[in-house]
Amino acid sequence: MGGPAGLRGSDDPKGRALAQAEGYALTAAARVSSALKPMLASSDSWQWLACAGDMGADLLFELGFQRIRTVYTPSEPSAAEDTKMAALALQKEGVDVLLFAGGDGTARDLLDVIDKRQVALGIPCGVKMHSGVFARHPLAVQEILQKIQAKTLVTALSAEVRDIDEAAFQRDQVVTRYYGDMLVPDDLRYLQSTKVGGVESEALAHQEIAADVIEQMQDDVIYFMGGGRTVAAVMATLGLPNSLLGVDVIQAGVLLAANCSERALLSWAQRGSCRIVVSIIGGQGHVFGRGNQQFSPTVIRAVGIDNIISISTKTKLQSLSHGIIVDTGDAELDQALVGLRSVCTGYEDAVLIQWVTT
Numbered sequence: 001m002g003g004p005a006g007l008r009g010s011d012d013p014k015g016r017a018l019a020q021a022e023g024y025a026l027t028a029a030a031r032v033s034s035a036l037k038p039m040l041a042s043s044d045s046w047q048w049l050a051c052a053g054d055m056g057a058d059l060l061f062e063l064g065f066q067r068i069r070t071v072y073t074p075s076e077p078s079a080a081e082d083t084k085m086a087a088l089a090l091q092k093e094g095v096d097v098l099l100f101a102g103g104d105g106t107a108r109d110l111l112d113v114i115d116k117r118q119v120a121l122g123i124p125c126g127v128k129m130h131s132g133v134f135a136r137h138p139l140a141v142q143e144i145l146q147k148i149q150a151k152t153l154v155t156a157l158s159a160e161v162r163d164i165d166e167a168a169f170q171r172d173q174v175v176t177r178y179y180g181d182m183l184v185p186d187d188l189r190y191l192q193s194t195k196v197g198g199v200e201s202e203a204l205a206h207q208e209i210a211a212d213v214i215e216q217m218q219d220d221v222i223y224f225m226g227g228g229r230t231v232a233a234v235m236a237t238l239g240l241p242n243s244l245l246g247v248d249v250i251q252a253g254v255l256l257a258a259n260c261s262e263r264a265l266l267s268w269a270q271r272g273s274c275r276i277v278v279s280i281i282g283g284q285g286h287v288f289g290r291g292n293q294q295f296s297p298t299v300i301r302a303v304g305i306d307n308i309i310s311i312s313t314k315t316k317l318q319s320l321s322h323g324i325i326v327d328t329g330d331a332e333l334d335q336a337l338v339g340l341r342s343v344c345t346g347y348e349d350a351v352l353i354q355w356v357t358t
Contacts, residue, residue: 029059031123031124031138032059033059033063034138035142036065037063038139040064044067045149048060048065048067048068048069050068050069051072051089052070053073054078084109084113087109088114091115091118096119097120097145097185098119098121099123100122102123102125102126103124103125104126104130104161105126107131107133107134111179116181118183119183119184119185119340119342119352121144122134122135124137128164130162132160132184133160148340153314156183156186156342156352158182159184160180160181162179164176185352202313205313205345206233208346209230209234209346211237212346212348213309214237219252220273221275222273222274222275223250223251223275223277224247224268224277224295224303225247225250225277226247226276226277226295227247228244228279228281229244229279231278231279238253246259246294247260249264249265262299265299276300277311278292279311280311280317285322285324288328297328310341310343310344311344312344314345317351317353322356322358323354323356324341326355326357334357337355340355
């Protein structure tokens with residue numbers, strides 16, 4: 001209602017009450033409805049985790065969705081703090097995509113609390129929408145979500161969250177201020193960044209993946225480098241020898257140990273912060289459990305599932321008829337690893353794909 005009422009948003013309870021008193025209605029519900037209605041045809045494929053009442057659940061039931069579970073009950077009337085608490089509750093449940101309706105103010109609230117690895121997508125409903133985290137149109141939302149559900153490769157973007165600089169606005173200047181980045185899905189045309197004659201060049205893709213991984217490396221972190229040609233390209237770019245079918249340990253551009261056993265990796269894991277760099281096995285599509293058993297459940301837990309860097313060419317991912325398969329031999333760990341995850345596919349380029357057990 002903020003836009004029709006001439007407000008810069010609807011977060012302020014006083015402004016919202018005034019707009020309601022003057023007869024302005026909430027418009028977000030209508031825009032969310034238009035975004036989600038096309039998904040009713042495949043409603044059995046979706047499990048919705050939502051906030052109670054008018055923060056989500058009521059509208060989902062009204063639209064006709066059945067698989068709905070509420071995970072947070074907001075205050076009445078709801079406020080920005082409810083947005084933050086709801087986001088934390090949804091993230092704790094491990095949602096694949098945190099779908100929200102609003103504008104820049106809502107995006108900032110989410111940015112304050114969600115993990116940088118949490119995928120989010122905004123349905124454009126606000127007054128101020130300078131951020132890059134919103135779908136181009138409500139109808140584009142279902143297109144993106146349907147692609148994720150169908151296990152089609154979807155590009156993962158680090159999009160800016162921006163909002164009006166209030167100090168500049170008081171001087172009659174419309175200037176946006178950068179607040180941070182949020183991971184969002186997008187329906188870009190894939191293979192765009194590493195095309196040669198319309199087909200992805202594996203050599204060029206490997207170069208770009210290596211450049212991205214190396215740029216993100218930190219000197220105080222130990223890296224367990226898995227097997228395969230994609231990881232080998234990272235090692236070659238660093239000028240280091242590589243155990244093509246083994247696991248090497250590096251730090252600050254120096255090879256610390258080669259072809260390590262599970263026991264050796266556990267020893268290194270006890271010395272400081274570690275990360276696993278692992279490639280996807282082409283054709284089979286496994287990330288753990290095939291050819292890299294050195295990454296045992298004990299090693300993976302010691303490193304931490306949030307410290308896994310998965311890399312692959314897009315051509316390899318597109319050849320999979322399913323998601324990326326996790327088979328660590330530990331059912332509990334497998335379940336902790338499944339879900340929508342980001343895979344590095346080039347320089348500042350990644351796609352979202354499901355990790356599955358079957």
